[in-house]
Amino acid sequence: MVERYGGPEVVRMGEVDEPVATEPDLVVRVEAATVGATDSTNRLGRPAFARLDFGLTRPKHPVLGYDFAGVVERVGSAVRRFAPGDRVYGTLAPAPGSHAERVRIAEDGLVARIPDGLDAASAVSLLDGFFTAMPFLRDGGRVGPGQTVLVNGASGTVGSSAVQFAKHLGATVVGVCGTGHLDLVRALGADEVIDYTRDDFTEARDRYDVIFDAVGKRSFRECRPALTPDGIYLTTVPALSVLLRARHARSSSTGRRAGIMFTGLHGIAEKSADLALIGELAASGAIVPVIDRVVPFDEIVEAHRRVDGGHKAGNVVVAMAPVLREARATPGAAS
Ligand SMILES: NC(=O)c1ccc[n+]([C@@H]2O[C@H](COP(=O)([O-])OP(=O)(O)OC[C@H]3O[C@@H](n4cnc5c(N)ncnc54)[C@H](OP(=O)(O)O)[C@@H]3O)[C@@H](O)[C@H]2O)c1
Structure with a gap:
């Protein structure tokens, strides 16, 4: 989490309240999330106009990260499309919060089942770029x-x-x-x-x-x-x-x-259609995720440093689950 603006060193591990699955919501146990350019902007509070949205003097959303992939842990009573155990990926944008062990998202939010054959690190790496x-x-x-x-x-x-x-x-x-x-x-x-x-x-x-x-x-x-x-x-x-x-x-x-x-800032209908297309193209092999590196969650400061360097190849992923499978190799990926 970040409680003041600054370099990668302002990011620290902290405790937040457990999300609760209200009627239309899922709680997802996050296995992987990306650290991206927007997280750097939000952490730095630069350019200055970004603070209009993110907090004038300090970040109003201490938990960064938009995209996530993991396993549905709990569902609200009105949820029909998902069940505990489903492997899902999605984004919380426009509000952040995925650099956490659990996230809550509405069933009709930007969340879908992970295409067969993709692990969490690969799945989450499809989102921001596409x-x-x-x-x-x-x-x-x-x-x-x-x-x-x-x-x-x-x-x-x-x-x-x-x-x-x-x-x-x-x-x-x-x-x-x-x-x-x-x-x-x-x-x-x-x-x-x-x-x-x-x-x-x-x-x-x-x-x-x-x-x-x-x-x-x-x-x-x-x-x-x-x-x-x-x-x-x-x-x-x-x-x-x-x-x-x-x-x-x-x-x-x-x-x-x-x-x-x-x-x-695009609307949910437009992005839902794009999420479905991302899933189809990934399932058919027409597109592949590109992973720069997978960093353990408790080393997230290193992930921010890599992003700030401006030379990553594809995505920097933080892995929450200790048993996260080895990220699928991407052809020619360099680190
Ligand atoms: N408008 C929007 O809706 C929107 C949405 C998402 C992101 N963004 C913005 O898009 C930008 C890119 O984000 P990103 O995550 O894709 O960036 P990124 O992954 O950090 O870009 C890194 C890549 O840029 C290359 N690079 C560095 N300097 C270069 C140069 N002078 N000429 C050509 N390539 C160069 C690097 O290649 P080498 O290592 O080979 O040098 C590296 O592979 C960010 O500013 C982000 O805020 C905007």
């Missing part, structure tokens, strides 16, 4: 066959999901990452990889229908010449210029455009 990449590419970029999509930060949580989902949508995919992650990004399906330490993708001209900057490292101004004349630049990280241009992007159907989304 919940983010899917709407960006499908709704923001309208990605489809015949398009060329560049994913900047292709080895991160969002980027590794974006590479896979853009391939699933039929696009030609170019992934940008550092030298150590080129093989991983190729293994995830990228048709071409660019090492940002050697080459600058923004030097291309009129090439990409979509540039998805999954890590928000390059501006629209820099990327604009590399877009096709009707291409769109999408970023996960808000810049004022993009926020202003995003209004234009919605109203304009021609010309190079820029857009941003705040996928964490």
Whole structure:
């Protein structure tokens, strides 16, 4: 839990009340949860505008974490779809609380059975990245066959999901990452990889229908010449210029455009459909989870340090259950 803003060292183990399963709710014993970029933001209280939501002077939600995977332990009297013993995964977003031994979630919340063959660490590693990449590419970029999509930060949580989902949508995919992650990004399906330490993708001209900057490292101004004349630049990280241009992007159907989304704020109906799709694609093997490392829950400070470093490959997972099975190996995953 975090009771003041600061670096990874402000995270500590603590006691909170046991969740109770009221009529429409499940209590899930958490086996695995991810520590992600949003947890860093919430822990740091930076950028400052994040405090408007998370607490002006100190965090109003001491337990961080959004996504979880585990086993249903108790159900309320009105619950019909789930029973104790079911293996489930889901997200508590927009409020945090999954860095805990147990979570409570409504039966009609963002919770579903874990696809067969996935352990908890693998299941939870599907959520943050795909919940983010899917709407960006499908709704923001309208990605489809015949398009060329560049994913900047292709080895991160969002980027590794974006590479896979853009391939699933039929696009030609170019992934940008550092030298150590080129093989991983190729293994995830990228048709071409660019090492940002050697080459600058923004030097291309009129090439990409979509540039998805999954890590928000390059501006629209820099990327604009590399877009096709009707291409769109999408970023996960808000810049004022993009926020202003995003209004234009919605109203304009021609010309190079820029857009941003705040996928964490999307409604439950939209996210439920995406959770079902994530489950289907994972069950068929069309997408795979990418795990940077699995860290025991009581070493969560190390997990925060790894996330803050900005070079994880996919997801950092904290494992609550002492008997958590070895995380399924991901092709080419580097640590
Ligand atoms: N708008 C939204 O709705 C939304 C939703 C979720 C997340 N986000 C935001 O999305 C961002 C990305 O999150 P994430 O969890 O995917 O990040 P992440 O996993 O921490 O990204 C790490 C990856 O970024 C790569 N990288 C680092 N510097 C780079 C550079 N200069 N150029 C290209 N790649 C670089 C690293 O590759 P190497 O190690 O190979 O260098 C590493 O694999 C965060 O800022 C997060 O807050 C926004």
